[in-house]
Amino acid sequence: xxxxxxxxxxxxxxxxxxxxxxxxxxxxxxxxxxxxxxxxxxxxxxxxxxxxxxxxxxxxxxxxxxxxxxxxxxxxxxxxxxxxxxxxxxxxxxxxxxxxxxxxxxxxxxxxxxxxxxxxxxxxxxxxxxxxxxxxxxxxxxxxxxxxxxxxxxxxxxxxxxxxxxxxxxxxxxxxxxxxxxxxxxxxxxxxxxxxxxxxxxxxxxxxxxxxxxxxxxxxxxxxxxxxxxxxxxxxxxxxxxxxxxxxxxxxxxxxxxxxxxxxxxxxxxxxxxxxxxxxxxxxxxxxxxxxxxxxx
Numbered sequence: 001x002x003x004x005x006x007x008x009x010x011x012x013x014x015x016x017x018x019x020x021x022x023x024x025x026x027x028x029x030x031x032x033x034x035x036x037x038x039x040x041x042x043x044x045x046x047x048x049x050x051x052x053x054x055x056x057x058x059x060x061x062x063x064x065x066x067x068x069x070x071x072x073x074x075x076x077x078x079x080x081x082x083x084x085x086x087x088x089x090x091x092x093x094x095x096x097x098x099x100x101x102x103x104x105x106x107x108x109x110x111x112x113x114x115x116x117x118x119x120x121x122x123x124x125x126x127x128x129x130x131x132x133x134x135x136x137x138x139x140x141x142x143x144x145x146x147x148x149x150x151x152x153x154x155x156x157x158x159x160x161x162x163x164x165x166x167x168x169x170x171x172x173x174x175x176x177x178x179x180x181x182x183x184x185x186x187x188x189x190x191x192x193x194x195x196x197x198x199x200x201x202x203x204x205x206x207x208x209x210x211x212x213x214x215x216x217x218x219x220x221x222x223x224x225x226x227x228x229x230x231x232x233x234x235x236x237x238x239x240x241x242x243x244x245x246x247x248x249x250x251x252x253x254x255x256x257x258x259x260x261x262x263x264x265x266x267x268x269x270x271x272x273x274x275x276x277x278x279x280x281x282x283x284x285x286x287x288x289x290x291x292x293x294x295x296x297x
Contacts, residue, residue, distance in 0.1 A: 023047045025087050027074070028175065034103075034164055039070040041100035041172060042077055043180065044086055046093065054183040056293060057176055058082060058095040059169065061162050061195030061202075062102070063279075065112050070101040075121055077101050081192060085283050088122045089129045093289055095188070096180050098172050102194070105160035132284070136275035138242040144272075149253035155221045162191070162198025170206050188292045190214040192279040193246065196237075200224050200254075207231030212295035214238075214288055216279045217246045220254030229261035234295045236265075238282055241272030265295075 024045040032039045049055070060083065066076040077099045078084055085091045107113055122130055156163040176182050189210045191199040196218020203213040204224035212234040219239070220228075228235065237255060239248040248270055255268045271278045282288050 021047045021050070023086060023092070024049070025083075028172070028179075030168065030172065030175070032103075032165070032168060034168065039101070039103075040074055041070065041098060042074065042083060043176060044083060044095075044097035044099070045180065046086075046095070048092075049096070049180075052181075054181050055096045056094065056186040056188065057098065057173060057182040058093075058188045058190060058292070059098045059173060059202075061169075061189075061191030061198040062099070063191075063193035063195055064102075064107060064110065064158075065116065067102045067104045067107055067113065069104070073118075074101055075118060076116070079121055080279055081195075081283055082190065084122065088124055089132075089284075090124070094293070095289075096176060096182055098176055100165070100169065100172060102160075102162060102165070107160060132280070135280060136277040138275040140242040140244065140275075142241050142272040144241075145249060146252050147247075147249035149222060149250060153221060153250070155223050156201060157197030157218070157221070158194060161194055161201075163201045166202055166205055169202060170209060173209065185297045186211050186293075186295075187297075188212050188214070188295070190216070190288075190292075191218065192216045193218055193276065196246075200228075203228050203233055203235075207233055208297075211297045212236070212292050214282075214292065216282055217243060217276055219246065219251040220258070222253050222257050225254055225257045225261060229258055229264075232262060232264040234265040235262075236267040236269070236288065236291055238278050239268070239270045240274040240276055240278045241270050242274060243276045243278070245276040267291075 026043045027040045029040050060081050068076050082097050083099050086093050189199050196215035199215040200220040204227045207227045214236050216238045239251045259266045
């Protein structure tokens with residue numbers, strides 16, 4: 001009887017400990033050959049991380065406004081995306097999330113970077129979660145116009161972008177798979193704006209590594225499509241109908257080519273009522289996470 005009582009107490013304590021488990025936001029360091037310096041990136045572990053053998057891995061690439069030195073400026077990566085959802089809004093998403101930070105390069109004088117402040121970043125509260133920011137306003141009417149892909153767009157996307165760090169990003173994925181029991185058959189790629197362009201580039205250069213790709217308000221140069229189609233990577237891309245930063249018209253050339261060449265699941269969603277901040281709706285919802293988790297290599 002004493003054994004059974006002890007076992008029951010142990011199970012109750014174990015269950016209580018599991019119920020009280022908290023998610024973790026960790027930092028990993030690496031040496032960047034590109035910058036010649038040590039840099040950090042975030043790794044998020046869900047609350048029930050210790051109870052499973054292998055975990056889906058989600059690599060998140062932020063936008064231009066969240067660049068920094070990856071040390072005391074790394075918190076800017078929390079401003080948007082999956083880490084904002086998990087760490088700030090306290091959603092329990094079932095991924096090990098990797099979130100690196102782009103170096104500043106020559107972007108320090110961009111107005112929205114120059115005027116930003118750490119004090120304005122969303123904070124994880126002891127109780128509850130902060131109110132979500134209002135969506136971007138727009139005076140642009142909704143329309144479905146379509147244009148030819150511009151001739152002067154470089155294949156690698158906008159300057160000083162994620163393409164410069166492609167091999168380092170894949171190295172992070174390898175590290176996390178080994179160190180945190182990541183599932184190599186379920187590595188997903190997502191990013192917004194500058195990070196959306198980075199998603200296309202990384203998927204095209206390392207197509208065998210990713211189970212699915214989710215570029216948001218970043219279009220693909222048509223020359224990147226062949227390897228993505230050959231590898232049958234499922235892609236769900238999003239654009240904003242009122243977006244003047246990355247116009248929806250520039251998405252069609254790449255998306256039409258991908259749909260033509262790929263036998264995988266190819267989706268293109270235009271949020272006609274939204275400006276450049278389409279990511280706020282996508283990451284706040286459930287559909288993108290369920291779709292990613294339904295894919296594997």
